[in-house]
Amino acid sequence: MPKHRLERCGLTVTGACVALVTVLVVTLIVMVASHGLATFANDGIAVGDFLLGTTWNPHQADANGNPTVGALPMICGSFAVTILSTVIALPIAIGSAIFVVEVAPGFGRRVFQPLIELLVGIPSVVYGLIGLSVVVAWTRSWSGSTGYGILSASIVLAVMVLPTVTSLSIDALASVPHEYREGSYALGCTRWQTIWNVVLRSATPSLMTATILGMTRAFGESLAVQMVIGNSAQIPGSLLTPASTLTSVLTMGMGNEAMGTVYNDVLWSLALLLMAMSLVFILIIHLIGGRGAVRHG
Amino acid sequence: MQARQDISRRQFLKVAGGVAALAGLGLVGCGGSNASSSTASTTTTSLSGSITAVGSTALQPLVEAAAEQFMGANAGVQITVQGGGSGQGITQISQGAVQIGDSDVFAEEKLADKADASKLTDNKVAVVGMGPIVSPDVTVSDITLADLASIFCGTITNWSQVGGADQAITVINRASGSGTRATFESNVLAGITVPDTFKPQEQDSSGTVAKMVAETPGSISYLAFSYFDDTKFHALKVGGVSPEAASVEDNSWTIWAYEHMYTASTPDAATQAFIDYMMGSEVQGSLVEQNGYIPVSGMKVTRDATGAVSAN
Secondary structure, X not given: OOHHHHHHHHHHHHHHHHHHHHHHHHHHHHHXXXXXXXXXXXXXXXXXXHHHOOOEEEEEEOOOOOEEEOOHHHHHHHHHHHHHHHHHHHHXXXXXXXXXXXXXXXXXXXXXXXXXXHHHHOOHHHHHHXXXXXXXXXXXXXXXXXXXXXXXXXXXXXXXXXXXXXXXHHHHHHOOOHHHHHHHHHOOOOHHHHHHHHHHHHHHHHHHHHHHHHHHHHHHOOHHHHHHHEOOOOOOOOOOOOEOOHHHHHHHHHHHOOOOOHHHHHHHHHHHHHHHHHHHHHHHHHHHHHHHHHHHO | OHHHHHHHHHHHHHHHHHHHHXXXXXXXXXXXXXXXXXXXXXHOOOOOEEEEEEXXXXXXXXXXXXXXXXXXXXXXXXXXXXXXXXXXXXXXXHHOOOOEEEEOOOHHHHOOOHHHHXXXXXXXXXXXXXXXXXXXXXXXXXXXXXXHHHHHHOOOOEHHHHOOOOOEOEEEEEOOOOHHHHHHHHHHHOOOOOOOOOOXXXXXXXXXXXXXXXXOOOEEEEEEHHHOOXXXXXXXXXXXXXXXXXXXXXXXXXXXXXXXXXXXXOOOHHXXXXXXXXXXXXXXXXXXXXXXXEOHHHOOEEEXXXXXXXXX
């Protein structure tokens, strides 16, 4: 084959791949958006009632004859489990990243990182089952509640996002140039002072990216959460009462409702909300990445 | 340099257009082949064609087992059985996207436009009985239907109110809109509206519910008879009647529902043959019982979409 033909052939194949992905992403967004917005356009539900309403029961109508589709309990639930699981996982992730990068790099590369990668590969249903029989039972044993709730869900989620956050944190700390550390030691800083003031400080943007990627995973996880959170669409009053998340309501309801009904439309609206949230997370990551790049010159 | 970029951009657009056109053609092609295969099966004498059955996950194992046997006897027929839930089954059959829609509930209860249900043919292939189950530490073994309704409305919250020990009741409900919950609510609550303030836990899979009731003290939920397991939890009697097939058949146990396989009002030959096979003795006499269902042929009563019961 002549060289210019080969060139063109390669261009066509790679271009087709890009076009396919673009078409796929655009169709996906358009589809979720068109179904999700039908709730407001066709079924006459006010956006405010959906976002701020506290009663979720689309099979029943309220006093005015409108279906009760308040999504606030699920929005609260989703944010609560996301933030709490990150709060649990982050110190552990950064702590082990410091140990692996700064204290024992050999052990880290040979033993710890493969171990962490093993955690990534475990399917979420397995986490859910372990959560159901271990975490829920443990919570029940000391709290006197049923054990299902935000606390159990956050513990399970923390274990699930731990590998993501840890391996990204390890990468973040390892990418801090060695000269920084040597400069710090030359000035007479101890190892702890070097880690705290130099390594962590200059890795902050990458560590924040790691955190937000972990939060994105926690926000979107459905199966394991659904098994341990109790799935009760009420505003979470405590960490120990059953609650629900956007994803758990979606997975439980989607197969049961026929297309075109109000319930089905509202579920699409929940999906749209989830998608919008992940877009926000990605946007934040890009903003942080941009800022970090500017600071490092 | 500028010229080169221009070319690649133009080529990119060409490629993008090509891919879009291909995708469009593919969709049209799919639609077309579906139509032609169904016409082909009506013209040939021996059965051939492909059938897709979508819907209820509860009914899926039975349809799969029957489809396997049917395909063994009719080599020309290809049957694909998919889950997805009763809502999916009803949606897809009323859109004409599949040949059979499996459902735990009457189509009238699912469709936004009730008139669409009359365009479908309802084939009741089996009966499923359901009953309340409690965790092993609950001492109550018999409960009235009214007390059961009160528990699931949140007005009775302690086992001592129904003759048990002083222990809080943890209600574990099924996903709103699931066939099991619809059956339970229409037969137990019978029109009572659950107050919005009562928000019990919800779970969507029977297996998970069984595990939760076994492990959560003071809990109550409900399951199809086939999931009953006396070693892990107790099934309650309701008004003195035991949850068993014989009491469902004469309607003395009222918590039961049909399993439906909806087809178009004029299904193609292969689909009709498969439905006839489902209703025949090879399935009703053996597979139905093996999968924990009650054969329709044994029922002494009939119930319609509105819940009215008449003797056979």
